[in-house]
Amino acid sequence: MIYRILRYVIAILVGTAAYVGMDSLAPIIDPYLVSQFESFGDMSLTIARISVLILGTLIGVIIGYLISSFILKQGLVIAKRLERILTHIPNQELIAGTIGLLFGLIIANLIGVAFNQVPIIGPYIPIILSAIFGYSGLKIMARKGPEMYNNYVQQWGGDSNKKTSRFKMFSTHKSDKTTSTPKLLDTSVIIDGRIKELCNTGFIEGPLMVPLFVLNELQIISDSADATKRNRGRRGLDILKEMQDANKVAIEVVEDDYDDLTEVDSKLMRLALDKQWKLMTNDFNLNKVARVQGIEVLNLNELANVLKPALIAGEWIRVQIMKEGKEVHQGVAYLDDGTMIVVEDGKPYVGQTVEVMVTSILQTSAGRMIFARVDGGQNGQGN
Numbered sequence: 001m002i003y004r005i006l007r008y009v010i011a012i013l014v015g016t017a018a019y020v021g022m023d024s025l026a027p028i029i030d031p032y033l034v035s036q037f038e039s040f041g042d043m044s045l046t047i048a049r050i051s052v053l054i055l056g057t058l059i060g061v062i063i064g065y066l067i068s069s070f071i072l073k074q075g076l077v078i079a080k081r082l083e084r085i086l087t088h089i090p091n092q093e094l095i096a097g098t099i100g101l102l103f104g105l106i107i108a109n110l111i112g113v114a115f116n117q118v119p120i121i122g123p124y125i126p127i128i129l130s131a132i133f134g135y136s137g138l139k140i141m142a143r144k145g146p147e148m149y150n151n152y153v154q155q156w157g158g159d160s161n162k163k164t165s166r167f168k169m170f171s172t173h174k175s176d177k178t179t180s181t182p183k184l185l186d187t188s189v190i191i192d193g194r195i196k197e198l199c200n201t202g203f204i205e206g207p208l209m210v211p212l213f214v215l216n217e218l219q220i221i222s223d224s225a226d227a228t229k230r231n232r233g234r235r236g237l238d239i240l241k242e243m244q245d246a247n248k249v250a251i252e253v254v255e256d257d258y259d260d261l262t263e264v265d266s267k268l269m270r271l272a273l274d275k276q277w278k279l280m281t282n283d284f285n286l287n288k289v290a291r292v293q294g295i296e297v298l299n300l301n302e303l304a305n306v307l308k309p310a311l312i313a314g315e316w317i318r319v320q321i322m323k324e325g326k327e328v329h330q331g332v333a334y335l336d337d338g339t340m341i342v343v344e345d346g347k348p349y350v351g352q353t354v355e356v357m358v359t360s361i362l363q364t365s366a367g368r369m370i371f372a373r374v375d376g377g378q379n380g381q382g383n
Contacts, residue, residue, distance in 0.1 A: 003072065006068070006072055007065060007068040007069065007072065008065070010064050010065070010067075010068035010071060010072075011061045011062075011064035011065035011068060012061065012064070013064065014060045014061065014063055014064025014067075015057050015058070015060040015061035015064055016057075016060075017060060018056050018057050018059060018060020018061070018063075019053060019056065019057040019060065021056070021060075022052060022053050022056035022057070023053065026049070029052060030049070033048050033049060033052070036048070076259070077260065080258070092145065093142045093143075093145065094142075095145070096141040096142055096144075096145020097138045097139075097141055097142035097145070098138075099141055099145070100137035100138050100139070100140055100141025100142065100145065101134050101137050101138040101141075102137075103137050103141075104130075104133035104134040104135070104136055104137025104138065105130055105133065105134045105137075107133050107137075108126065108129035108130040108132070108133035108134065109126060109129075109130065111126075111129055111133075112125055112126025112129050112130070113126075180205040180206070181276075181277060181278050181296075182206070182207050182208070182209045182252075182275070182277045182278070183204075183206070183207075183208050183209065183277065183278045183279075183280045183298060184209045184211070184254075184268060184271060184272050184275075184277045184278065184279045184280065185208055185209065185210050185214065185280050186214060186264075186265070186268050186279065186280065186281040186282075186283060186286065187214055187217050187218060187221075187236065187264065188281055188282040188283045188286075189280050189281050189282050189300060190210070190214070190218065190236040190239060190240060191218075191232050191233070191235055191236040191239075192282050192300060193235065193239050194300050194304070195208075195239070195243075195280070195300065196239050196242060196243050196246075198300070199243060199246070199248045199249045200246065200248055202248070204249060205249070206249035206250040206251070207249070207250040207251065207252050208243075208249055208250070208251045208252070208280075209252050209254050209275075209277060210240065210251060210252070210253050210254065211253075211254045211256065211257075211267065211268065211271060212253060212254065212255050212256075212257065213257055213264055213267055214264065214268070215240075215253065217264050218233050218236045218237055218240075219233070219237070220233070221233030221236070222234045222236075222237060254271070256271055256274075256275075258270055258271075265283070265286050265289075268281075268286070268290075269286075269289070269290050269293060269295060272290065272295045273293065273294075273295060278295075278296045278297070278298055279295050279296070279297050279298070280297075280298040280299075280300070281297060281298075281299060282299065282300050282301055287299050311358050311361060311370060312358065312361075313358055313359060313360055313361070314357065314358065315357070315358045316355055316356070316357050316358075316375070317355070317356060317358065317372070318353060318354070318355055318356075319333035319334075319335070319341055319343070319353065319354065319356055319372075320333055320351075320352070320353045320354075321333050321343060321346045321349045321350050321351065321352060321353075321354060322334060322350070322351075323350060324347050324350060325342055325343070325346070325347070328347075329344070329345050329346070329347045330342055330343065330344060330345075330346060330347060331343040331345075331346020331347050331349055331350055331374075332346075333346070333356070333372075335370075339368050339369075339370060340369055340370070341356070341370045341371075341372055342369065342370070342371050342372070343356050343372050343373065343374060344359070344371070344372070344373040344374070345373060345374050346373075346374055349374060354374055354375065355374075355375045356372040356373060356374055356375065357372055357373055357375065358370060358371070358372050359371050359372055359373055
C-alpha cells in the first residue's frame, strides 16, 4: 500500500515539474499557437494554450509513474547500504559527526549570505560552501568528538564523582564479562538439534539470532512434498520452539533481509559481515566460504570431534562387535559417541564384548575412524 502511494507521489511530482517546464516554455510555444489558432479567435487560442499545459502535465505524470518503480528500488538499495555503513559507526562518533555536520552547514550559510549579491555565481557559492564546511565538520567532530567528551568527563568529573565513576567501572567490567557476541544460526544447525542440548548445558551464551529468511526456509522445507524434507523442516521449527520455551539462552528473530540476494547462505554471510556476528553452522561448504570472507564460524561437528574421548595407539578398550566389516575377518564396533572402530580378526566375535587394542587412529573431515585388533589371548566373552 505504501509502495503504491509513493509511486503516485513521484508521478505527481514529475507531473508538477512538467507543468512548470511547459509554463516556462510558453514564450517559445506561444508564437506557434498564435499562428495556428489566431484565426479561430481568442477563445480557441486560450483553449489551445491550456491544452498544451494539460497535455505536458499528463505526459509528465505518466513518465513519473513509469519510472517511480525504478526510483524506489534504487532508493531502497541506497538506504540499505547507508544503514550498513551507519551500523558500523560507534554511537559517539555518529552523534558527534551529526553535530559537526549541522554546525558546518550553519557556518556555510552564514558566510554564503555575503555572496548573494555577486552576479551569476552568487547563488551557487552557498552550495559549494555547504558541501565543504559540512564535510569538514562531519569529519572533524567524528574524529575529535569522543576524545573531547572523554577529556571533559575526566576534567570536570571531580572527586565528587569518584563513587559514581567507580560504580561505572564495575558495571562496565561486569557487562563486558557477561555480554557475548551474538551467534547467527543457519538452517542446518537448527535442524541438527544438538544446539538445543548445548544450550541446556549452559556452555553456550546468547543471544542466538535467527533471521526471518531462515524461518521462511524452514517453513518451505516443512511444507515440502517429500516426507523426509517435511519431517526435517518440522523438526527444526519444533526445536526452535522448545529452545524458546526452555529460555536457557535468549533467541531473537532478525528481520534484516537482502532483496538483491536469492540464496540463504549468501544472505547469512552478508548479515554476519554487516553485524559482525559469529555464524553457527554444520554446512561444510558454507563453513569454508564464510571463513575465507573473514567470518568467525562455530561448527558443531568440529566441536563434537574435539569432545570425543582421546584414544592413543596401544590403549586397550572394551567394545561390542556389532557386525562384520568389509574386509575378510574384520569386525565393526562403535563407541558411545558413534565413532566407528574397525577390528582386525573381529569377525568371530560378532555379538560379543571383547577387549581390543587400538592400533591407529585416522582423522577425516567426516570424523574419526579407529583401527584395533582383538586380544590374541582372549577367546571372547558374552555380554
